[in-house]
Amino acid sequence: MAEVVVPEPQDPVAPGPPVTPGQVPGGRPPGRLERLRHLAAARAVLAVAPEPESWLDVGCGRGYFCAAARRYFPYTAFDGLDATPLVEAAREVGRIEEAHRGLPEDPVTxxxxxxxxxxxxxxxxxxxxxxxxxxxxxxxxxGHLLVDARPDSPAALSALTAAGYRPVPPPRRRLPWQPLLARPVRVRAGR
Known part of the structure; x- marks a missing residue:
């Protein structure tokens, strides 16, 4: 007679399956279009800053953008800033190196x-x-600021100007969905 194997009952408080590197619990990976947007954003920076030492992604969430940008910047340290606990999950799976909880407007942060x-x-x-x-x-x-805004957006351009930034012209033709690069305007001493 064949032996019958009865599975063990599941413990209701036991943790779920282990999280593998590159997987954040509760989230779906980005779709094809979003991955292409992430790569295009990283390429925009590549033209003006070929080897940045450190990069902060504000509102990084699960860190998918940082994972995509690492393709062009393998030696850059990517950190994330987010108000949600997703930033810690992104660090745990290796998409970012340092996780910062909070908002940039917070004086402590x-x-x-x-x-x-x-x-x-x-x-x-x-x-x-x-x-x-x-x-x-x-x-x-x-340093450079990468903003998710169209170059012809008057609201984005006025916000950048009001905050003391100037747009960096792209080295070649810019696609309409590529982010906008900007740099802080330098204030000359004594003037």
Whole structure:
């Protein structure tokens, strides 16, 4: 007679299946179009900053953009800033190196991150002048800001100008869905 195997009952408080690298619980990976947008955003930075040392993704969520950008910047340290606990999950699966909880407008967060990043990306985050001003001290001198906005968007351009940034012209023709690059305007001493 064949032996009957009865499965063990599942413990209701036991954790679910283990999380493998590159997988964040509760989220679906980005679709093809979103992956292409992430790669195009990273390529926009590649033209003006070929080897940034450090990069902060504001509103990073699960860190999918950082994982895509690593394709072009394998030696860059990617960190994430988000108000949700997803940023810690992104660090646990290796999409970012450091996870920061909070908002750039928070004085404690801003003080802790001052002068640390060569590139800051705001993809999927509305570029409001207050947030853009709060990000300025986090950028290193000569750093770049990557904003998810169309180059012909008057609202985005006025927000950048009001916060003290100027758009960086793309080296070649820009696609309509590529993000906008900007740099802080330098203030000359004594004038």
């Amino acid at each position: 801003s003080l802790r991150l001052t002068g640390r990043y060569d590139v800051i990306s705001l993809l999927g985050v509305r570029p409001r002048p207050g947030r853009l001003r709060a990000i300025r001290p986090i950028l290193r001198d000569g």
